[in-house]
Amino acid sequence: MTALRGSSRTAQKESRQMLGHFLGLMGKSVFTALVLAFFVIPVLWLVFAPFDAHPGLNVKLPEFTLNNFKVLFDNPTAIASLGNSLILALGSMVVVLVLGSLASYSLSRVKIPGRDLLLYTLLLLSSIITGTAAMVPTFLLMVKLGLIDSQFGVILVLSGGILPTVIFILKDFMDSTPKSYEESARLYGAKPLRILWDVVIPLARPGLATIAVWAVVQVWGNFLVPYILLRSPSKSPAAVVMYTFYTEGGQPNLALISAFSLLFSIPVVAMYFFVNRRYGFRFHGGIKS
Amino acid sequence: MASITTSSLIKEYPGGVRGVDEMDVTIHDGEFFALLGPSGCGKTTLLRTIAGLEKSTSGSIKIGDREVTNMEPGQRRVAMVFQDYALFPHMSIADNIAYPLKIQKVAKTERHSRAEEVGDKLSLQGLLERRPGQLSGGQQQRVALARAVTSRPDVFLFDEPLSNLDARLRLEARTFLKKLQPDLGVTTVFVTHDQAEALALADRIAIMRSGKMQQLGTPREVFQRPANTFVASFVGSTSMNLLKGTVSAGSVLIGRQRVAIPTDAVDRVGDGQEITWGARPEYLDISLVAAPGGLEGTVTVSENLGASALITVELPENGDLVQVVVSEDREPGIGTHVWVTFEPRRTLLFDSEGLRIGD
Known part of the structure; x- marks a missing residue:
């Protein structure tokens, strides 16, 4: 009798546990679905709206048309702005790669007191340089330097904002290159720049590729810096030009914006796939000796 | 081709530790020279200082007639083979071999023919297009x-x-290097912590400890006539037996047993002098019958070395251990009562400072 009651009690306990487990699973799934929807819906909009004859701010299956793209290609500033974005992105990429590898190599090899503190401080302050807080001083500085409305000026400011992070990441790659490689080259008479070019850069290539892509993506999507520093619409990058797409009624021209957004995002996605295939975004440098 | 001379060379690290301490050494032209010592003795530091990868604190280095003390490594005309080989993993074998020529701005076609020529000499035919990662050690x-x-x-x-x-x-x-070095005829200095390697390869060996030179000599000299007890125990595949004793009445008293004064040390020691008696296990033998002048004891350990065995004999009075190498068919059993015999000319005496007595 007691045994029976005991066993029924365990059964009850088990079923209660089962129910709890089931409810937990439900809750987790609902939560995941909500989070997923939060990220997926904008992407769906980006895919559907450009092909919709009457795009709105909600996601719906499009009344299919390519007219939005036709309007876009007829807009004189739109396509040119993509070229401007490319100039800014590639320009910054080159500046960042050249200065970043030189700086990280020297910081990795030369022992100076407080080196790590310097690196962390730079990293911490870097977000300020291209951030909103420093925009007024940056603007004044560029005015004094005569670099307002110059794409070169924008490249410099953007690179300055990215460089600390780049140096921080690249230094790790440089650190992991065995010293004996460089010493060996040194004994055969190679000068430091030569060693950097022949030995260190090739070994840090996966790191440099990662940095290059990251730099392009950062600049490609940056709105604030070119918006403030560039005056002529002919020099403005896509991120700024998109901001000017309004209908005559003062409403955002969603047809134009959506089509342009799609074009705007393709290069970045394409580059991600290219580099991922080629270098695999490995975040470790050096070669096992 | 050149000799290397260092005079009072000192390499001091921040904090006052000396990696190389007052080193005076002359390495002859074409010589195969070993720097031998335990890890941390400064042998690699000395090598790197000769290469110019470390800056000397004071003293001078000459290569041939050229004073190179303050020269850049690239101007010293030295080539170094690193422990990890330091081959560039992103270059083909041919490009690796020809890299020094690339720095010297030699044209590409000539670089490749030189790489091929040298590759042939070092039996690397057919590997020139590969990458270092694809090669064996x-x-x-x-x-x-x-x-x-x-x-x-x-x-x-x-x-x-x-x-x-x-x-x-x-x-x-090792055999390959031994054959190659005289063929190339280039003065070669190598660093090793393995005494067998140094004995096998080198024309002369410098034994170092804490940045200081302990002894400089041919492999035979350092093996047979070690300058001090450190060299005596460091060199040799089995380290030298070193027993404390005193000189008394024309012989050496170890515990209560008497052995003859080593030939070298006769007339150089006085009665009552505290000494260390040394003998290499390879130069000792074991007798199962009483041998006058031998050390009497009991076999406690027998280690098989292949064609021979290393026998440990415990002396009765003070527990001193003596190791003897005997050939494989003559190993005595554990617990056997034996006499350790030797020729006095094969034994050595060291004074209380550990320095060998004799010339």
């Missing part, structure tokens, strides 16, 4: 050698050239 080492040869240096420096190879390959590479 022994092949990688030969590539590193080939690259050093291509630069036509005055001096070769090898940092632990054999330690990255596995045991069997190491012997092969």
Whole structure:
């Protein structure tokens, strides 16, 4: 009798546990679905709206048309702005790669007191340089330097904002290159720049590729810096030009914006796939000796 | 081709630790020279200072007639083979071998023919298009050698050239190096912590400890006539037996047993002098019958060395241990009462400072 009651009690306990487990699973799934929807819906909009004859701010299956793209290609500033974005992105990429590898190599090899503190401080302050807080001083500085409305000026400011992070990441790659490689080259008479070019850069290539892509993506999507520093619409990058797409009624021209957004995002996605295939975004440098 | 001379060379690290302390050494032209010592003794520091990768604190280095103390490593005409070989993983073997020529701005076609020529000499045929990662350890080492040869240096420096190879390959590479070095005829300095390697390869060996030179001599000299007890116990595949004793009445008293004064030390010691008596296990023998002048004891351990065995004999009075190498068919059993015999000319005496008595 007691045994029976005991066993029924365990059964009850088990079923209660089962129910709890089931409810937990439900809750987790609902939560995941909500989070997923939060990220997926904008992407769906980006895919559907450009092909919709009457795009709105909600996601719906499009009344299919390519007219939005036709309007876009007829807009004189739109396509040119993509070229401007490319100039800014590639320009910054080159500046960042050249200065970043030189700086990280020297910081990795030369022992100076407080080196790590310097690196962390730079990293911490870097977000300020291209951030909103420093925009007024940056603007004044560029005015004094005569670099307002110059794409070169924008490249410099953007690179300055990215460089600390780049140096921080690249230094790790440089650190992991065995010293004996460089010493060996040194004994055969190679000068430091030569060693950097022949030995260190090739070994840090996966790191440099990662940095290059990251730099392009950062600049490609940056709105604030070119918006403030560039005056002529002919020099403005896509991120700024998109901001000017309004209908005559003062409403955002969603047809134009959506089509342009799609074009705007393709290069970045394409580059991600290219580099991922080629270098695999490995975040470790050096070669096992 | 050149000799190397260091005079009062000192390399001091921040904090006052001396990696190289007052080093005066002359390495002759074309010589195969070993720097031997336990890890941390400064042998690699000395090698790197000769290469110019470390800056000396004071003293001077000459290579041939050239004063190189303050020269950049690239101007010293030295080539170094690193312990990890330091082959560039992103370059083909041919490009690796020809890298010194690339720095010297030699044209590409000539670079490749030189790489091929040197590769042939070091039996690297058919490997020139590969990458270092695809080669075995022994092949990688030969590539590193080939690259050093291509630069036509005055001096070769090898940092632990054999330690990255596995045991069997190491012997092969050792023989290869021994044959190659006189062929190239280039003064070669190598660093090793393995006394067998130094004895086998070198024309002369410098034994170092805490940055200081302990002894400089041919392999035979350092093996048979070690300058002090440190060298005596460091050199040799089994370390030398060193027993404390006193000189008394024309013989050496170890515990309560008497052995003859070593030939070298006769007339150089006085009665009552505290000494250390030394004998290499290889120069000792075991007798099962009472042998006058031998050390009496009991066998406690027998270690098989292949064609021979290392027998440990415990002396009765004070528990001193004496090790003896005997051939394989003559090993006594554990617990056997034996007499350790020797020729007095094969034994050595060291004074209380550990320095050998004799010339």
